[in-house]
Amino acid sequence: MSRPSTSPCWKRISVAFVLGCCLWGTEIHADETSDAAFCSCLSGTCFDPCASTANIVRTYGPCACQPRGTLMQWSYGTSFTGGPNLDAPLVTDRPDFTEASSTVGRGVAQIEMGYTYIHDNDGSTTTDSHSYPETLLRYGVIADWLEFRIAWNYGHQSSELDDIVGSEDLYLGFKIGLTPQEGILPEMALIPQMVIPTGAEEITADRILPGLNWLYGWDLCDTISTAGSTQFNSAVDEETDDVYTEWAQSWTIGYTFTDKLGAYTEWYALFPHGAETMKPEHYVNGGFTYLLSDNIQWDIRVGGGLNDAADDYFVGSGFSIRFY
Numbered sequence: 001m002s003r004p005s006t007s008p009c010w011k012r013i014s015v016a017f018v019l020g021c022c023l024w025g026t027e028i029h030a031d032e033t034s035d036a037a038f039c040s041c042l043s044g045t046c047f048d049p050c051a052s053t054a055n056i057v058r059t060y061g062p063c064a065c066q067p068r069g070t071l072m073q074w075s076y077g078t079s080f081t082g083g084p085n086l087d088a089p090l091v092t093d094r095p096d097f098t099e100a101s102s103t104v105g106r107g108v109a110q111i112e113m114g115y116t117y118i119h120d121n122d123g124s125t126t127t128d129s130h131s132y133p134e135t136l137l138r139y140g141v142i143a144d145w146l147e148f149r150i151a152w153n154y155g156h157q158s159s160e161l162d163d164i165v166g167s168e169d170l171y172l173g174f175k176i177g178l179t180p181q182e183g184i185l186p187e188m189a190l191i192p193q194m195v196i197p198t199g200a201e202e203i204t205a206d207r208i209l210p211g212l213n214w215l216y217g218w219d220l221c222d223t224i225s226t227a228g229s230t231q232f233n234s235a236v237d238e239e240t241d242d243v244y245t246e247w248a249q250s251w252t253i254g255y256t257f258t259d260k261l262g263a264y265t266e267w268y269a270l271f272p273h274g275a276e277t278m279k280p281e282h283y284v285n286g287g288f289t290y291l292l293s294d295n296i297q298w299d300i301r302v303g304g305g306l307n308d309a310a311d312d313y314f315v316g317s318g319f320s321i322r323f324y
Helices: 009-023 031-042
Strands: 027-029 056-059 109-121 126-140 146-159 163-167 170-179 187-196 209-219 224-236 243-256 261-273 281-293 296-305 313-323
Antiparallel strands (some): 146 163, 187 209, 209 224, 224 243, 281 296
């Protein structure tokens, strides 16, 4: 007959529970590292193996001393990588229509600004528009995977019929970094967003217009990346002043020529749903980006409409600065 245990059952369960809690979310290392982790858990203090140079046997969840770069992972177990990298050059939402699927990082501020000239002739009226300063402030809050966003712009539209000048409605949003790229599975982010009626009388929508933007992207190799966005936003019909839903779809391809010089080509389209007078608009555009430093980027872009409802062409330039 076997000898009965001298430890009560509850004590054995408690030790197992403490050991499980300590190892959860940390790395199990070989040899002396795993021994140290085991002993520290039994003593009631969790060993932090993140800084150890020992060989990694297996990883369960994110490392305890490193915050998550994204809210979720595609698979459980091995990496929990992704998210913002302050050792790399800044990643901007401009100059293309497709915004980045990454966040700026907790405590990091990024300001993106620019100017765009737009020309359109619909056969009866010629309209020239100026958009500036296209200011977007992105600031990381609470965690690396969450950023607060606020944007303000000023517009000037002139034609034979009228001349409209003034501030546009204020844009507010949060970007949530959802997943890093894992093989063919994309890096993803989600932006709940809205505009609030703060603009000039002739420009404001005079109501809150909410929306949602889903972003996804892949690094195909060191020099080529691709990304897209699918979004829907509330909008106002210019003729009837009724609210409708505007869907938008985009796809972009990015190219890296040197450590400083990059470029992109892109298609995007706007699809009104429930509007009486607004029509679908299709555009193609491209441009270049140049890094003055890891924290400062200059850009230029040019594009044009692909159908009659779209503006004829546009050209613009801007810059972005990262602070941390």
